[in-house]
Amino acid sequence: LQNKKYGKARDLLLKNNSVDIAEILEDIMGELDVEIAVIVFRTLPKNVSVEVFSYLPIEDQVAIINVITDKEVSYIMDELAFDDMIDVLEELPANVVDKILEKTPKDERKLINTFLNYPDTCAGSLMTPDYISLEKNMTVAEALAYIKKEGMDSETVYTCYVKDRGRTLLGIVSLRTLVIADDDLCISEFMHTDFISVNVYDDQEEVSDIFKKYGFLAVPVVDKENRLVGIITVDDILDVIEEETTEDFERMAGVIDSSDKEYLDMSVWHHVKNRIPWLFLLMCSYVITGGIIASFEDVLSKVISLVAYLPMLMGTGGNSGSQSATLIIRGMSLDEIDLSDFGKVMWKEIRVSTIVGIILSSLNFVRICWLDGQGSMIALTVCSSMLVIVIAAKVIGSMLPMLAKKVGIDPALMASPMIASLTDMVSVITYFLMASVLLGI
Amino acid sequence: LQNKKYGKARDLLLKNNSVDIAEILEDIMGELDVEIAVIVFRTLPKNVSVEVFSYLPIEDQVAIINVITDKEVSYIMDELAFDDMIDVLEELPANVVDKILEKTPKDERKLINTFLNYPDTCAGSLMTPDYISLEKNMTVAEALAYIKKEGMDSETVYTCYVKDRGRTLLGIVSLRTLVIADDDLCISEFMHTDFISVNVYDDQEEVSDIFKKYGFLAVPVVDKENRLVGIITVDDILDVIEEETTEDFERMAGVIDSSDKEYLDMSVWHHVKNRIPWLFLLMCSYVITGGIIASFEDVLSKVISLVAYLPMLMGTGGNSGSQSATLIIRGMSLDEIDLSDFGKVMWKEIRVSTIVGIILSSLNFVRICWLDGQGSMIALTVCSSMLVIVIAAKVIGSMLPMLAKKVGIDPALMASPMIASLTDMVSVITYFLMASVLLGI
Numbered sequence: 009l010q011n012k013k014y015g016k017a018r019d020l021l022l023k024n025n026s027v028d029i030a031e032i033l034e035d036i037m038g039e040l041d042v043e044i045a046v047i048v049f050r051t052l053p054k055n056v057s058v059e060v061f062s063y064l065p066i067e068d069q070v071a072i073i074n075v076i077t078d079k080e081v082s083y084i085m086d087e088l089a090f091d092d093m094i095d096v097l098e099e100l101p102a103n104v105v106d107k108i109l110e111k112t113p114k115d116e117r118k119l120i121n122t123f124l125n126y127p128d129t130c131a132g133s134l135m136t137p138d139y140i141s142l143e144k145n146m147t148v149a150e151a152l153a154y155i156k157k158e159g160m161d162s163e164t165v166y167t168c169y170v171k172d173r174g175r176t177l178l179g180i181v182s183l184r185t186l187v188i189a190d191d192d193l194c195i196s197e198f199m200h201t202d203f204i205s206v207n208v209y210d211d212q213e214e215v216s217d218i219f220k221k222y223g224f225l226a227v228p229v230v231d232k233e234n235r236l237v238g239i240i241t242v243d244d245i246l247d248v249i250e251e252e253t254t255e256d257f258e259r260m261a262g263v264i265d266s267s268d269k270e271y272l273d274m275s276v277w278h279h280v281k282n283r284i285p286w287l288f289l290l291m292c293s294y295v296i297t298g299g300i301i302a303s304f305e306d307v308l309s310k311v312i313s314l315v316a317y318l319p320m321l322m323g324t325g326g327n328s329g330s331q332s333a334t335l336i337i338r339g340m341s342l343d344e345i346d347l348s349d350f351g352k353v354m355w356k357e358i359r360v361s362t363i364v365g366i367i368l369s370s371l372n373f374v375r376i377c378w379l380d381g382q383g384s385m386i387a388l389t390v391c392s393s394m395l396v397i398v399i400a401a402k403v404i405g406s407m408l409p410m411l412a413k414k415v416g417i418d419p420a421l422m423a424s425p426m427i428a429s430l431t432d433m434v435s436v437i438t439y440f441l442m443a444s445v446l447l448g449i
Numbered sequence: 450l451q452n453k454k455y456g457k458a459r460d461l462l463l464k465n466n467s468v469d470i471a472e473i474l475e476d477i478m479g480e481l482d483v484e485i486a487v488i489v490f491r492t493l494p495k496n497v498s499v500e501v502f503s504y505l506p507i508e509d510q511v512a513i514i515n516v517i518t519d520k521e522v523s524y525i526m527d528e529l530a531f532d533d534m535i536d537v538l539e540e541l542p543a544n545v546v547d548k549i550l551e552k553t554p555k556d557e558r559k560l561i562n563t564f565l566n567y568p569d570t571c572a573g574s575l576m577t578p579d580y581i582s583l584e585k586n587m588t589v590a591e592a593l594a595y596i597k598k599e600g601m602d603s604e605t606v607y608t609c610y611v612k613d614r615g616r617t618l619l620g621i622v623s624l625r626t627l628v629i630a631d632d633d634l635c636i637s638e639f640m641h642t643d644f645i646s647v648n649v650y651d652d653q654e655e656v657s658d659i660f661k662k663y664g665f666l667a668v669p670v671v672d673k674e675n676r677l678v679g680i681i682t683v684d685d686i687l688d689v690i691e692e693e694t695t696e697d698f699e700r701m702a703g704v705i706d707s708s709d710k711e712y713l714d715m716s717v718w719h720h721v722k723n724r725i726p727w728l729f730l731l732m733c734s735y736v737i738t739g740g741i742i743a744s745f746e747d748v749l750s751k752v753i754s755l756v757a758y759l760p761m762l763m764g765t766g767g768n769s770g771s772q773s774a775t776l777i778i779r780g781m782s783l784d785e786i787d788l789s790d791f792g793k794v795m796w797k798e799i800r801v802s803t804i805v806g807i808i809l810s811s812l813n814f815v816r817i818c819w820l821d822g823q824g825s826m827i828a829l830t831v832c833s834s835m836l837v838i839v840i841a842a843k844v845i846g847s848m849l850p851m852l853a854k855k856v857g858i859d860p861a862l863m864a865s866p867m868i869a870s871l872t873d874m875v876s877v878i879t880y881f882l883m884a885s886v887l888l889g890i
Contacts, residue, residue, distance in 0.1 A: 298758055319742070
């Protein structure tokens, strides 16, 4: 299909939704060539091409901009929603941005520059200035007429904002109430004045929490002086939630990733760079564990069969700890668990781990005595260690994320890998101490 | 405050948003007593109380229903949005549901029964039948007048649905286009006919993927015969995303949790039951690892200092594997990685792991020779094992989730704990084989 029959390809493409066209184009860019994708992109009708462009991933957008003519670039920039345009400009090299800005009207250029200056993960970088703003003494009919005129260029028309002369936000009106209300009612009579807003510098995670909690379609963004500067809509929040979740997953597995690139698009070196810091740090922690074992070498050399149970004890310790850590980290990120619940959490984990530990130890005792045919003192050593290790692991696993939050570190960094190397130390010490005492070595 | 001054408490409460009142009430129920919460709840004005009720967690809703009178229950049920009512009814005991249903009109009762029968995680259980349905030959003015009349009881008015006589969905009209369009235009002229819909039995994860991909505010739900049965709105999807993410996190840490209860609300026994299956299963896998070690006991007894490096090798293997597994699992759940990318993923992981392995091994070689003062043959044994283990772990870690998906198991189950116990086996075998060969034992 892709061998020169562009006209046909275009007709087939146009049967799809813009989102799906963007996806197909993305595949073409990944598997074939940017050139071909651009040719296909150019065959699309102008209005469709802008929409498709807005759904492409940022690196493909940049690739296209680098190839097409300046005139085409400024057409796309003109038609793109304001927040999408800012996202593209943020990724372009400074000289390209300058060239684009030269061609935009002065007041828009000023606005763009303000938006470009907000840090990447704050409310300011998510918002758009394209919202419907009404005046408080408009009637419902006037408001609807205004929306009819301005609604095309606005990001959403479903929530409208009432400002005073000083741009301070006075109230919020939903289009639903406008449509339901009588035509000659004045807006100030029924607008919501106890609205919730966010600050431009609020972190995107706080913003998405507000959307989850209240189920809003849009939220107003205000500056330090309480002036309305933009709004954030729920569709952008879905992306934020995805991004934040991915970050949590990666941190919990000891991967540091500062870019938004997809797995397959990232170079081998980038992958190495993301993974080696934690692997190295954790590897170093095993120097201590190794040292502990070395200091117990005489115990070991006397009862060499103890070594066979070491992986089980370390493994079970690590798994128990990471279960607790994950539950606590997730609970805290959903605001189900507060730092003030520390005592409750500990008490729960101690009870849970004692029961879990007793069950696992008993099963093991039977296994070691009967199946492995080991003496009961060795079985006792392994099983009592198991009990202590499970309890310690669950306490460490639940305590560490809470302590991390207390001192302002992301709790997600205290997940499995970190917990596992700590519990490994605890396991080794417990096991060999138990052995020296119980076996009398 | 809570000592009998209910009037005052009520006035203070009413200064808040309903969502926040619900949160305060939730705290009262958790820390003080259901009775007190119900008294406070009853002091609220009727319309506020229904709204507050709808924001309470399901177990608190059930607790309140069990205490208040039948008349109050039926008032709440009448006023509650249809999908919220279904959620509550699903959690109530059958006899209470019957009592409530007795008082509802016959056709609504039938509808409720249909909705109660959809499985818990499918589109049917998320949808509401309260949507605006228009006819295709209505004009814009007629449609707006209809919305004005019916809009109050509908879950959303921002997307309206055009059905034919047989209830088949013909098209979709957004309120935005209605407000912008000329009054005497006919709806059939500008409604979207290439809309995307979901089936009642589609899994909620597929539904939320559609919202993420297209940025919709609502999606129509159709049955097998393509008849419109309800709609799902984006605010309910935010909850689904949260739920699905929590499930992923829990599965990846080896926790099985079938309930939606919060960490602190779950009993100790419930926690034990959720955690012990995987811990036990993984513990069993260490019987094999232990057996492998036991079979190498003669190697060990000759060079006892080998044991000191075992935890480091197992730990680094586990961490390397879980990094890869997490990246692949997350990539697949975001549709960034397909099963068809298997070859690409393997090739990338082999290159990444070789580089990572060489770096970590070299650092270790220096450490073991200089700091630990061990012979270079032992250092070589440890370091060559390290290289093999890191490569094997990353290959296993990336392969297993993809294989799981291939055979229809949730890839999240193949995360850290599972990978760690597999790589532990690999580590032990590699290490001792290397030792026998290189040290000539």
